[in-house]
Amino acid sequence: MTPRSQVAEGRVSALTAAAKGPIALTEEVIGEMVHRAAGADYRPWWRAVTGTGFCSNPIHLHRRHGLIGDDRLMLRCGNRRASVCPPCSRLYGGDTWQLVHAGILGGHYGVPTTVAEHPMAFVTLTAPSYGRVHAAGPNAGQPVDADRYDYAGHVLFTWWAPELWRRYTIRARRLLTRLLRDRGHDPKRVRLTFLKVTENQARLIPHFHAVLRLDHAEPVEVGDGRASEPSVIAPPVGTDVTSADLAALALQAAAETSVLVPDPTTATGTRRMSFGAQADAEPLDPSLPVAVRKKIAGYLAKYVTKSVTDHGLTARRVSPQVAHDRQVLAGLSPHARAIITTLTALADAAPEHYSAMVRWLHTLGYRGHVTTKSRRYSLTMGALRAARALWRQQHPTGSEEPSAPAMSGDRADDATSTDTAEWTYVRSGHDTRGDYLLTAAAATAHLEQLWARRDAREAERMGIP
Template sequence: MASPDTVAELIARLDAPDHDRWVAQIRRTGGCRQPIHLRGHVLHVDPATGRRLHTYTTATEPGGVLRVPCKTRRASRCPSCAETYRADTYHLILAGLVGGKGVPPTVVTHPCLFVTLTAPSFGLVHTRRERGAKHLPCHPRRNARTCPHGRVLSCTAKHSPDDARLGEPLCPDCYDYSGSVLFNAVAPELWRRFTEALRRRFAKLSGLTLKALKERVTISFAKVAEYQRRGVVHLHAIIRLDGPDGPESPPPPWASAESLAQAVRHAASAVTVTIPAAGDEPARVLRWGKQLDTRRIAMDGDLTEQAVASYVAKYATKAAECVGALDQRVNPLTDLDTLPVRDHARRLIAACMHLGALDELADLRLTQWAHMLGFRGHFSTKSRHYSTTMGDIRADRTEHVRAEAITTGRLPLFDEDTVLVIAHWEYVGKGLSPVDALLAAHAERRSTHESR
């Protein structure tokens, strides 16, 4: 039951003369859970005459601040802002498959593959196995061996999708936690070496030097990282063949999806990253896992452009939370036993802290990225020629908002290229109080209801 102080604050907020403006601000943030509070002003001045054309100041706003969306990509922190990021990623990926956003529609005819690069095994984990419509046992073994720690390495359970044991090792003491976090740490470098090896192999298959290939073919990429339940990342990549001018030009007839697939398989098996010995840890050679999925993307095939764009965009808003880890940095002085995570994630974080303290591995910054289980790369990236950019998509949205403000009379019409803009902003906080969060949720539900 709400306290008297909370009820009084709620009534005061509803009776405030600026309540409608507060609601308008909240709606313009799109339902952001942790809006950023800014204080400042913007002046539009005619440089020729010095006349002030338009003035905006937060002094007249509720609380003297402007609330803007936090714009996080993480659904665990702010679902509404993450949904905007997901939608932007969807349109960016789809544009590179079917055209739009400055990409010609003829790009749909270019050979294109959807590739999944996996991590190697670091020990047996509980998994959900299916064959067609049949649900299979996890790890059934007729004569299962017993590990050195006395655990039988077998599991006959048919795990449900929400089973908490999924991704957990059959024997945590046998699991290679150091190898798992080190793989996450070098995954971005493995990806970089993979793209280089792919170009070299495709050139060799085409009977060309790498320099000659660049004059005839452009290999474009877009990729996203996904955490598996066991705590390691694997990468989903869209790989497309273009002509020398990118998506504006078709690739030559000999540049086929089949030869691209051959180059992908070779590159995935060839690249490695060597980790030096450090402390009690031996030297390691890390590589992609043996499982490699390569599928052709085609409108008339099993894997359509829309399906791929939706799949990639979905993972662009996720991080290590699905493993049961945290979505914020872990202080090295924190007692890991107090962290609200499952034991498997706690051991992965502990491995990051242990390895991160070794001088030989300092460049991997494992301590700083322990909350990401060692992974410190960008979740979604693309090559320059793949399609539009997130910046361009956001700029289009900004221009749409400005055009709407001019149409509704909130902003005068003038040429921004010939007007002097003087702005001053300062950060003064973020988030919503419990009462504000309650009213924001009510305003969001009411807005949704009115739009139907």
């Protein structure tokens, strides 16, 4: 067994590994790996590691039952950021792809294929320009002239972006109601649903990509005079609103959405925030080839794992002290540093409005979720996890899931669905650097296997022996 003291001090997670740089294969680390592989507890440990999908930063839970019962459980961290946990972020990206895919094309998870016939638009909402930035090269996204870059505007846009999106959805729904009334249709029979994904741009400001879709708003008849469950997604009836109409409406809503916010850097003490002029809306016509729709689904999912914090700050939460921590700041680009400085300055200048900014330094001031959707857009992540858990129950051999994302095993979902209350959190990360490396190597090997299998299937389809 590994000595206790070493377990306490040598705990390795993706976070500490990232902070300390790659783990060197020293004699000590090799010793840890050999110790693990030769140890009596290797098998249960390996089963647990496999069960987490080779998570880089597993969470350890513990529960007692009866007098001597003592269960331990290792869960995947579930972090969607590739910089924190590559295996978990792949799973999250895969889940999102399925969510988007089901919402655009249907055909699985209870979403009918007729969903592809609904009027739909793919919308991109950008932030305004706060100063010229380098378009390409090693300085891509960095201001050309940092002294003249409007950092207060940049930070305030990021801070208020979730509110701007909320107002945008309200505006779009109002415009739709007006359009339907103008055409003599009943607005209550049509529902506008959204799926939004946040992209962190190179200039470190959020962009929104969204699919807007029209659904029938009431329960529909499903035969025998029975009404469907309200959750059934059905094409809107009694309306001639097209995908092109929806795209036009989406752009108009973007232009008409704004929010007046406190800004201690202006003479009036306020500033009106709105989206940038580069808004774009593409009608997703039902006649579009399936391949194009699939591409859009993949495009949206890609942004989910593209880390909002791919700027050097990897911790989930960064304490306010980070703004004064030279070592942390030295690892960031001058642009990211200036944003953090601006966040703390605004918090100081207007604490009555912005004191909370110091708690969001790790996301450079972005408070929103990476993915949001209206309730009825498609299946929920929860439903997806439940489906995965059920599939595993029925296929206990540990074989690969049919259509599921890259990883197998997801004990976290099982635990949360059955008996979370009894479990207590013990710690997260791997016990030793050796364990961490063994797991990381297994994750890579597993991925290569998946790719090889995919290639083989592809070759088979194309008739290549």
